[in-house]
Structures are given as C-alpha cells and as structure tokens.
Amino acid sequence: GHMGVKIARALGAHVVVFSQSDRKRKDALRLGAHELVVSSNPEEMAAQAGRFDLILDTVSAVHDVNAYLGLLKRDGHLSVVGVPERPLEVSVLPLLIKRLGFSGSSIGGLPETQEMLDFCGEHGIVSDIELIPIQDINHAFERLRRGDVKYRFVIDLKSLR
Numbered sequence: 216g217h218m219g220v221k222i223a224r225a226l227g228a229h230v231v232v233f234s235q236s237d238r239k240r241k242d243a244l245r246l247g248a249h250e251l252v253v254s255s256n257p258e259e260m261a262a263q264a265g266r267f268d269l270i271l272d273t274v275s276a277v278h279d280v281n282a283y284l285g286l287l288k289r290d291g292h293l294s295v296v297g298v299p300e301r302p303l304e305v306s307v308l309p310l311l312i313k314r315l316g317f318s319g320s321s322i323g324g325l326p327e328t329q330e331m332l333d334f335c336g337e338h339g340i341v342s343d344i345e346l347i348p349i350q351d352i353n354h355a356f357e358r359l360r361r362g363d364v365k366y367r368f369v370i371d372l373k374s375l376r
C-alpha cells in the first residue's frame with residue numbers, strides 16, 4: 216500500500232488512504248497522502264460516497280469490499296491487489312447500477328516492472344524498509360503475523376557470513 220500512495224502522488228492523483236483507525240494518519244501524510252479516512256467510522260465513510268474514480272485495494276485480509284464500491288463514482292473502478300486468505304464477497308448490484316469496474320492485478324511482466332522501476336527512479340520513489348539480519352528471520356515472520364512491520368523487511372546479505 217505504501218508504494219501505491221507514493222506512485223499515485225507522483226502521478227498527480229489526489230490520494231486518500233483508508234485505514235481502520237487513525238493510527239496511520241501521520242505515516243499516510245508523510246508518504247504523500249492528502250487525506251486519511253477512518254474506514255471503521257460510518258460517518259467518515261458515508262461522507263466519501265460517490266467521490267472516487269479509482270480505488271486501489273491493497274488489503275490482504277478478509278474485508279468488506281462492498282463498503283468501497285459505494286465510494287466510487289459512476290464508471291469508477293476498484294482494483295484489488297491484496298490476497299486475502301478467503302474469497303471476498305462482492306455484491307453485483309452496485310457494479311450494475313453504477314457501471315463499476317472490479318478487477319484484480321498481480322505483478323506485471325518484465326516490461327511493466329521495468330517501466331515501474333524507471334518511473335520510481337525518475338521520481339525518487341523508494342520502498343520504506345526495515346533492514347534485518349538473517350538471524351532475525353523467525354522474529355520477522357512473527358512480526359508479519361502480528362502486522363507489526365513498516366513496510367518491508369529486507370534481509371541484510373552481510374549477515375549471511
């Protein structure tokens with residue numbers, strides 16, 4: 216998600232981050248978001264109805280995607296790139312009534328990856344990482360299970376010696 220925020224901002228988009236709590240507001244703004252909406256707050260979500268052309272859903276946990284379909288404008292699009300452990304339930308009626316697009320995407324091939332790397336290089340976009348020694352890999356997996364990582368773990372290859 217954090218790379219999506221950075222890339223969307225570099226593309227000139229007005230970027231809104233959705234989070235279950237206000238806990239990520241400071242990080243979201245630092246990464247380039249213009250706003251953060253607390254998705255667990257019904258009033259904040261209702262205020263966003265029909266506002267968005269595109270929503271990039273990066274959540275890898277089971278969640279209610281239908282709540283986000285209501286936030287799209289007519290002919291809007293929701294693209295899922297996270298991989299929840301169970302299938303998501305999608306209500307078809309909003310798709311039909313508002314002519315919404317709903318799709319998924321995986322990593323691109325070599326040309327798309329190169330294009331993304333070139334774009335990031337031109338705009339100084341890098342991933343936020345936490346460098347860890349290989350000896351901490353089990354602890355890192357435990358932290359991943361708890362959702363306690365900002366935003367990528369990278370293994371320091373020097374620690375392999």
